[in-house]
Structures are given as C-alpha cells and as structure tokens.
Amino acid sequence: MAELLHRLGAFSARHAWRVVVAWIAVLAAAVVAFLLVGGTLGTAITIPGTPTDEVSKRLTAELPEAGGGTGLIVLHTTDGQPFTPAQQQEISAALQRVTAVDGVRQVIDPFAIAAQRAGAEQQLAGGRAQLDEARAQLDRGQTQLDAAGVPATAPQRQQLDAGRAQLDAQEARLAAGESQLRLAAGIRTVSEDGSAAVATVAFADAQMSVPTATKDGVISAVEASPVAGVQADFSSEITQNVDGIAGPGEVIGVVIAAIVLLVMLGTLVAAGLPILTALIGVGVGVAGAMALSGVVEMTSVTPILGLMLGLAVGIDYSLFILNRHRRQLRTGMSVPDSIALANGTSGNAVVFAGFTVVIALVALNVTGIGFLGLMGSVGAACVAVAVLVAVTLTPALLSLLGLRVLPRKARSRPTSHAAGSVAPMSTGGAVARAVGGIALLVLVALPALALRLGLPDGSSEPQDSTQYQAYSVVADKFGAGQNGTLVVVADLPAGLDEAALTAARAQVAEQIGAIPSVSAVAPVATAPDGSFAVFQVVPTEGPTSVATEELVQRLRVTTTAVEPSVPLAVAGVPSGNIDISAKLADALPLYLGVVVGLSLLIMILVFRSVLVPVTATVGFVLSYFAAMGAVVMIYQWGRLSAVFGVHDPGPVLNFLPTILVGILFGLAMDYQLFLVSGMREAYVHGSPARLAVKEGLHAGRAVVTAAAIIMFSVFGGFVFSHLAMVRPIGFGLAFGVVLDAFVVRMLIIPAVLHLAGDAAWWLPRWLDRILPDVDVEGAKLERRHPMAAVPEPRAESPRVTEPTPQP
Incomplete structure (x- = not known):
C-alpha cells in the first residue's frame, strides 16, 4: 500500500491541474445530482416492529382516521x-x-x-x-x-x-x-x-x-x-425539518480550526490547504448523500453527521501529509520527492486510520436499525471521500504551491532534524499519570450510570423558536401533558350493541382515568366492527418525563374489565420515543462488543503486540463512558446549562450512545496510530523500551495536539447548532476527542507502556508468524528510497534492556 500511495502521490504532483479539475468536476456532479434528484429531509426516527409501530399499523388498516x-x-x-x-x-x-x-x-x-x-x-x-x-x-x-x-x-x-x-x-x-x-x-x-x-x-x-x-x-x-x-x-x-445543514456555530468551528492551523504552520497558504481539501471532500460526500434522499428516507441528522466527520477528518488527514512534507522540505528534499514520500508514509497511515473509522461506522448496520445503519454508511462514505481527497488532491495542491507551504525564512535554509536529548519519564511520574488519568475519567463517567434515553421535544429547542413557544404556551395554559398525548387502544368483546358499546367505553375510560399520572381521558373512535375503542389519554407530566414513561409501561400491562384477556395497547409520540430508545439501548451492547473486538484485532495487526491493543481498547472504553457522563451532566441534569443553552434538561438523544461508539473509536485509533507507531519504530530501531515511549511521544505530540484541537473546534461548532438533535452529538464528540487525545493517548497510554517496559511489545511467536506486516508508517518505503528518507533510520544497535523494577 505504501508503494502504491508513493506512486499515486508522484502522479498527482506531476499532473496537478488534472487532479484539481477532476475533483472540481466530481464536486459539481454531486451538487447537480442533489439539485436534480435530491428529496427532502425529515426528522422521522422510526424502527419497524416496535409496540407503537404495531398499534399505528393496526389503526391505519382498520381505522385510518385515527392512524395518522x-x-x-x-x-x-x-x-x-x-x-x-x-x-x-x-x-x-x-x-x-x-x-x-x-x-x-x-x-x-x-x-x-x-x-x-x-x-x-x-x-x-x-x-x-x-x-x-x-x-x-x-x-x-x-x-x-x-x-x-x-x-x-x-x-x-x-x-x-x-x-x-x-x-x-x-x-x-x-x-x-x-x-x-x-x-x-x-x-x-x-x-x-x-x-x-x-x-x-x-x-x-x-x-x-x-x-x-x-x-x-x-x-x-x-x-x-x-x-x-x-x-x-x-x-x-x-x-422539525432542516432549514440548512450548517449554521453560524459550525462556521465558527471551522474558523477556529483555521486559526490553529495558521499558528502551527506559520503561513496562510499552508493553513488554507487542509481547509480547502476538507471543504471539497465534504461537498462531494454530503451533496452525494443528499442526492440519495430522493430515493432513500433520510433524517436531517444523517448528512449533518457526514458534514461533521468530513470536516474533522478531512482537515486532519490533509494536515498529517502536509506536516510530513514540510519536515522533509526543511531538510532540503526536492518538492516532487517529498510529496511522493509523504504520501507513501503519512498517506499510508491516513488510509489505515480512515479505514478504521469507515469499518466502525459501517458496522452500525449490525444493530439491525435502519436509520442508524444509514447514518453510519453516509458517515463512512464521507470519511472515505476525505481519505481519497487527502491522498490525491493534497499532493496535487502541494505541487502547485511548491515551497510556499513553508514560512519565507525556512525556504532557503535547510535544517537538521538531529534528535535532541530525550530522557524517559520517571517510574513514579508514570504511576501518577496513569492513576490520575484513570481516576479523572472514571469520575467524569459516573453520571453515565443515570443515563436516560429519549428524543428531543419542543422544550429542547431554542427559546426564541416557534416550537419552544408552542410547547411553553401549551404547558402553561393547558398542562404539560397536552404536549405529549397518548393513543390507547382497548379491545372490546364481540357482538355488543350500541348501548353496550357506550357502557363499555365508559367503563374502560373510568379504569384508565384511575391510573396514576393520567390527567384526562376521552374516547375518540371505535372500530367499524366494534372490536376495539380508541382513547386519547393526557399524562399529568410532559412527554419526556419519567412519570410519562412509567405511565406507558403501566398502561401496557393493564387489562380492562370488559376484555380481561388482552392488555391495552399504546401509541403516540411519547410511546414511540420510548420504544425507539429501548430498541437502541438493547442494540448498544452488541455494537460496543463488535467495536471492542475490532479494536483489538486492528491494534494487534498494526503494533504486533498484546499489551498495546489491550491498553488502546481500555482507553477507548474509558474515554467513551467519560464522554457519555459529561453528556448526562450537561443535557440530562442541566449542569452548566447557561453555557450550553440547555434551558430544559431532559433525556439524552437516544441514538447518541451508539453513534458515539463508532465515531470515537475511529478517532481514538487515529491518535493511537500516530503516537504509538512512533514509539514502536523507535523501539524497533534500537531504543530501550522506556526511552522509545518518550521518543515516540515527543515526535508525534505536536501534530496530534493540533489535530485534536482542530477536531474539537469543528465538533464544538455543532454544540450551538440550530437543530436540537445535533447539539448533544457535537458536544459528545468534542468532549470525547479532548479526553481521548490528551488524557488517554498522551497521558495514560505512555505511562502504562513505560511501566510495562519490554513487555509492552511482546507477541507470541506463533502469532507473529501468521500476522501480515502492514507497515503503517511506511518504514520499508523509506528504505527503498534512501535518497528521500528523512530522517535517516537509526543504525541498529544492541538494545539496552532496562532492569525491571522489583516490587
């Protein structure tokens, strides 16, 4: 793969304008396709086969006027x-x-x-x-x-x-x-x-x-x-529909990312390149996805998820290649050679990192939940487009820009990259880092134990929105339960005359009205054959309250005196949200297990180690639950509500925990790859195990820090989105990225690997023989192109084995 990407980078550099025009044409085609055949987006979150869905189908079939x-x-x-x-x-x-x-x-x-x-x-x-x-x-x-x-x-x-x-x-x-x-x-x-x-x-x-x-x-x-x-x-x-997939908050996030790039790279040209490539990739991915909305039922969150991921990974992936290219130019390497090598080394890592994100998102289809699988597939497609843009358009633009990607002073003065003196961290410091980091994540994760799932209602909307005003007026003038009435279906005995039907309806209504948390009940329709009656039931509290959820469950186990063999059936928006949340909660353990297993396999393949994959996976699980704990604190409990605009706390968006698994897993593996692969390379080239940890961390922390800040900025821009569903997704991703990058990957993982010493890189011989060598960092490519290798590989020397600390 590294050699293929090397050739692809060289080709893109030689035919730069052709590549640029080709991507512009692809973008135009995607936009035209959306304008011609794109449909409308909605907020329909449906899962066939739920109790609410079954009731709705029955009403639609037998009593159409009550089923809409x-x-x-x-x-x-x-x-x-x-x-x-x-x-x-x-x-x-x-x-x-x-x-x-x-x-x-x-x-x-x-x-x-x-x-x-x-x-x-x-x-x-x-x-x-x-x-x-x-x-x-x-x-x-x-x-x-x-x-x-x-x-x-x-x-x-x-x-x-x-x-x-x-x-x-x-x-x-x-x-x-x-x-x-x-x-x-x-x-x-x-x-x-x-x-x-x-x-x-x-x-x-x-x-x-x-x-x-x-x-x-x-x-x-x-x-x-x-x-x-x-x-x-x-x-x-x-x-609830889409007025636009991006608003001022999202634009501010991109502006902050641009500022970070400018500070890191020192030139407007270099800072603008990752932004430009990311925008082109996002345009292709999102427009292409929305073009399918004419034939596929798509929720408003689906393309927005693609926009989030496309922007974040698009900027980061281009940055990784650009950063490698700049380092090579500083040593005096020619522009064409540097582009090809950067694409074959860092580009190879980008392809592998993007592959992990794509696999994790596509795996959402194993949940068996249609809308969630579609969200994952669209997000995966946008990430795949970002990877293709990074390894083709980025080299082409680098060729057109030449030495202008460097600050003016660095263009005429090649610099040496001789490594400075790096000392391993102390054992005591490693213990403190590991224990402190884990304790912090566990503490932040504790609120996740109180997680409640649901869908946002009018109370979650901005206070100046019409839906919030409608919700507030109804709650104030008519009672909170009027915002989420229930449809209750009661089966009736066959053969009742009109008088008996009237009496039966009254008897059922009396029984429902006696149930706690019922504010009012009224019969609204009867089946033409008299087989069932439909009632409107108003809860005492709002549609997302615990009392309303308990009321739905209580109604579903209640049998009536007129037909004691069949329990009541319940539909309505609160009931539908409860059923969808339960279905998603049931699917989460399976998906989390698939992702954790995938994480172990990928990390064993990349790092040829047993301990490194285990620590990487445990670190991901910790950062995931810590992110969920923070989401619960902000959006369910209302902590720091003034900062995040949470004026009416409620249940957490029901598909957020599942979608967060796939995205955070992919991004966590990105950071793991770019940091720990440097540690492994230093160890393979002869550095003692503990020194190799510090050398790899020292070499990769700058670019990973910038990448994490950029992702945080992009995701953070969605925290103040105009769409209620999007805000907690943006916060969960932004906070999860910060925790995973800075606490897990740059604090806990190096400390644990330091404490493990040589054992961190142990792999059974039988497993070592059967595993393919993926060479993610392209070390073999550097050896095949010695005139372009920067820096020169360290000569092999006898490894100094550090004494193992005695207990």
Whole structure:
C-alpha cells in the first residue's frame, strides 16, 4: 500500500491541474445530482416492529382516521386578553386554508370544539334536570296510587314500572355521558382564560412519516394572513425539518480550526490547504448523500453527521501529509520527492486510520436499525471521500504551491532534524499519570450510570423558536401533558350493541382515568366492527418525563374489565420515543462488543503486540463512558446549562450512545496510530523500551495536539447548532476527542507502556508468524528510497534492556 500511495502521490504532483479539475468536476456532479434528484429531509426516527409501530399499523388498516400523525397549531393573544369574536372568525378561516394542504386529513377548529363541549355540558345538565323532573312526576303518581289503594296489578302500576325502567336506562346513558365529560375535563382546546387555543392538525400519513412539504404547507397556510393581535406557533411535530445543514456555530468551528492551523504552520497558504481539501471532500460526500434522499428516507441528522466527520477528518488527514512534507522540505528534499514520500508514509497511515473509522461506522448496520445503519454508511462514505481527497488532491495542491507551504525564512535554509536529548519519564511520574488519568475519567463517567434515553421535544429547542413557544404556551395554559398525548387502544368483546358499546367505553375510560399520572381521558373512535375503542389519554407530566414513561409501561400491562384477556395497547409520540430508545439501548451492547473486538484485532495487526491493543481498547472504553457522563451532566441534569443553552434538561438523544461508539473509536485509533507507531519504530530501531515511549511521544505530540484541537473546534461548532438533535452529538464528540487525545493517548497510554517496559511489545511467536506486516508508517518505503528518507533510520544497535523494577 505504501508503494502504491508513493506512486499515486508522484502522479498527482506531476499532473496537478488534472487532479484539481477532476475533483472540481466530481464536486459539481454531486451538487447537480442533489439539485436534480435530491428529496427532502425529515426528522422521522422510526424502527419497524416496535409496540407503537404495531398499534399505528393496526389503526391505519382498520381505522385510518385515527392512524395518522398529528401536530399542533398554538394560538395566543399578544396582550393576554381573551380572543375577540373577530379574531376567532379570522383564525377559523385560516384553519380552513390548512385543510386544503396536500397530506392534511383534518383540522380541528378549537372554537368549534369548545362550543360543542359547552353545548354538550348544557345538554347533559338539561337532561339531568328533565330526568329528575320525570322521576319526581313518577314519585307523585306513585303516591297518588298508593293513597287511592290501587292494586299492584293495575295497569296504572304497570305504566309506572315501565316509566321507571325507561328512566333507569336514560340514567345509565346520562351517567356515562357525565362520566366521560368529567374524565375529559382536562382536554381543552381553548384555555380557561380564553387567551390561548390549540388547533390539532391530523395528517394522512403516520406520525413518523409526515413529509416535510406537508408540514411547510401547514405553516405557510397559517402565516399567509396573520391575525392582528394573535401569535401563531407550531409544535415540533410540524416544524422539525432542516432549514440548512450548517449554521453560524459550525462556521465558527471551522474558523477556529483555521486559526490553529495558521499558528502551527506559520503561513496562510499552508493553513488554507487542509481547509480547502476538507471543504471539497465534504461537498462531494454530503451533496452525494443528499442526492440519495430522493430515493432513500433520510433524517436531517444523517448528512449533518457526514458534514461533521468530513470536516474533522478531512482537515486532519490533509494536515498529517502536509506536516510530513514540510519536515522533509526543511531538510532540503526536492518538492516532487517529498510529496511522493509523504504520501507513501503519512498517506499510508491516513488510509489505515480512515479505514478504521469507515469499518466502525459501517458496522452500525449490525444493530439491525435502519436509520442508524444509514447514518453510519453516509458517515463512512464521507470519511472515505476525505481519505481519497487527502491522498490525491493534497499532493496535487502541494505541487502547485511548491515551497510556499513553508514560512519565507525556512525556504532557503535547510535544517537538521538531529534528535535532541530525550530522557524517559520517571517510574513514579508514570504511576501518577496513569492513576490520575484513570481516576479523572472514571469520575467524569459516573453520571453515565443515570443515563436516560429519549428524543428531543419542543422544550429542547431554542427559546426564541416557534416550537419552544408552542410547547411553553401549551404547558402553561393547558398542562404539560397536552404536549405529549397518548393513543390507547382497548379491545372490546364481540357482538355488543350500541348501548353496550357506550357502557363499555365508559367503563374502560373510568379504569384508565384511575391510573396514576393520567390527567384526562376521552374516547375518540371505535372500530367499524366494534372490536376495539380508541382513547386519547393526557399524562399529568410532559412527554419526556419519567412519570410519562412509567405511565406507558403501566398502561401496557393493564387489562380492562370488559376484555380481561388482552392488555391495552399504546401509541403516540411519547410511546414511540420510548420504544425507539429501548430498541437502541438493547442494540448498544452488541455494537460496543463488535467495536471492542475490532479494536483489538486492528491494534494487534498494526503494533504486533498484546499489551498495546489491550491498553488502546481500555482507553477507548474509558474515554467513551467519560464522554457519555459529561453528556448526562450537561443535557440530562442541566449542569452548566447557561453555557450550553440547555434551558430544559431532559433525556439524552437516544441514538447518541451508539453513534458515539463508532465515531470515537475511529478517532481514538487515529491518535493511537500516530503516537504509538512512533514509539514502536523507535523501539524497533534500537531504543530501550522506556526511552522509545518518550521518543515516540515527543515526535508525534505536536501534530496530534493540533489535530485534536482542530477536531474539537469543528465538533464544538455543532454544540450551538440550530437543530436540537445535533447539539448533544457535537458536544459528545468534542468532549470525547479532548479526553481521548490528551488524557488517554498522551497521558495514560505512555505511562502504562513505560511501566510495562519490554513487555509492552511482546507477541507470541506463533502469532507473529501468521500476522501480515502492514507497515503503517511506511518504514520499508523509506528504505527503498534512501535518497528521500528523512530522517535517516537509526543504525541498529544492541538494545539496552532496562532492569525491571522489583516490587
């Protein structure tokens, strides 16, 4: 591979403009493909086969009007006063326009529902009064017959008895109606003070499959004719779509990365090269992925993940090759020879590092979760493009720039790279570093034990967003549970007549209403064949609360008195989020096991050691759980909430732990490769084991430090993204990179390898014989090109074996 890359680098340098034009053409083709065939992105996080999915399919098949998704249009007066009649009429007219939007099945006018409710209350009150009056008349008739001594078998007595039976039947129906009205008292469409109203939009498609175009149509229909004195906001079920995959925060991250490059490289030309290559690679990868959105259902986070990874690894991979090329130029090597050698050595390491990231991301498909596998595949494709750009476009641009990648003073004065005096760390210092670093990671990781998974709702959005305003108004005016109502399906016995169905629905509603954490319940539909009834259930707390999660689990194990053999079934947004989170949590151990096993195999192959792979893998696990612990502290507990804009802490994004495994594993192996391979080379070339650790660390720490800071800057830019799902991903990656690079790879690993001494590089002979020599750093390539080897390999000398410390 090193020799192939050497030739590829030489070819790209000789045909620089052809390579540049070819990549520009590929970028243009990807953009054109997206513009022509790209579809829309949404936030549909779906996993087929979950309990919520099964209920939704049943409702769609047997009761289509109850199986579609819903969203809320929240309207409130700007002055806090009740709606005027004129405002109510204008709002009703706007809602009529919403019904004409393609994909909207029905819009429930809040004022019409409020009027119907008031009419029902009056009707029930009138019915109760009439019933009481009828009973009073029967009682008076009974008294008259008793006074007249009319026999019990007289027709008058029989008429009285028949009248009482009719009144008893009416009493049962009236009591059922009163019960339903009482249980549904918490389900309102207009607030008690008359200043807020909620219009429910019913979609034709299932909740997780509503097209973005339909949602945008709803918003446009409402905003086309604003109502004076009334503000309209939309729930996250309507507004969750992509307004752009990058915002100001992401741009700031790239700017910080550019500053780091400028400080490290000392010239604008050199600093701009990794940024340029990364942007071209990201453009190709992300545009190509989004071109597939027309034929593949893709969530908004999928291309953003590709953008994150493409920027971060694209900058770093180009930097690694550039840094090697600059070191070689400083010794007087010619530009073409230096480009070819840098591509064959550092480029070889880049290919191997990128390969580990690609494998880890593609392995997300083993979870069996479609959207997660697609995210991993798109991320892997963007990383693969970044690798190709690094080993082809970077050499071409280096050829065009020539010596301008060096500061002006360094262009005419070759420098010597004779190694300075490096002393191994002390054993006591190594123990302190290892123990201190591990203790720090364990301490930060402890909050991960309290991890709760979920999906963001309106409370997670920026406080000035319409979805947050809608969520807040509903919570304040109608109760937090109205933001996450549940759909409960109860099976009914076969053969019930209308009266029996009414009684059965009332009985089930009473039973559901008696369950803790239920604020209100109302029957909303019955199957045409009477086989089941559908109820709207409002929890007492919000959709992501622990109480609502417990309520869903309790409902699913509850059987009704009318059909004790079948438990209740639950659907709705909170239920769907709970099911998806549980499925992802179940898949995480399998994926983590695959990645850990992969880590061991790759590290054994690269470093030809047993201890080094074990320490590398354990270090990755520690940094991963520490990153998750920090995510829990910030986004679930709300620590430092003002800094990170977490105004309403809640569950952690449910697919974050899984996606974090794949990405952090790949990046951790990058740093391990660029640091520890230098240690191994020093050891192979004759340095004592402990001295080799310090020499490798000293040689690689500058470029790894810069690479880690760049990745931290790029990922950190997404911490303040306009998309709620993206922010915790950006934070987890940024914090995880810092911990892995600075605590694990540059603190703990060198200390442990120092303490291990020669044992760090031990490998059983039988395993050494069967393992291929991958030569990641291209040492053999340097020996085949002695005129270009920089620095010259150290002559082999008898290794001085340091005495093993006695316990």
